[in-house]
Amino acid sequence: MFVVLLRFAANRAAAPRLMDGHNAWLRKGFDEGSFLLAGGIEPKAGGAILATAASRxxxxxxVAEDPFVAEGVVAAEIIEIAPGRTDPRLSFLAA
Incomplete structure (x- = not known):
């Protein structure tokens, strides 16, 4: 399990121009089952994704395929989590 933090970086002003590509990248991640959750880091500091994958x-x-990352709109930080305990509603994460 991975948490991907996408914090705004130096080229933040390019975000509107790249938004369609970023949204297509997010859609692909959800369609392929890699992304479980995505949302903004408040207040307007970037975004975060809960992701699954076979490896880091x-x-x-x-993440490197995200146009926001490729163009320096955001800086990505990937945090790996080994779920050891979950609420029953999230038990599928511990599998």
Whole structure:
């Protein structure tokens, strides 16, 4: 399980121009089952994604495909979590 933090970076002003590509990238991640949750970091500091993958390298490769990352709109931080305890509603994360 991975938490991907996408914090705004130096090229933040390019976000509107790249938004369609970023949204297509997010849609692809959800369609392929890699992304479980995505949303904004408040107050307007960037975004965060809860992702699944077979390896960290797989997540890194997927994140590198985000136009926001490629164009320096955001800086990505990937945090790997080994779920050991979950609320019953999230038991599928511990599998």
């Amino acid at each position: 390298a797989e997540v890194e490769a997927r």
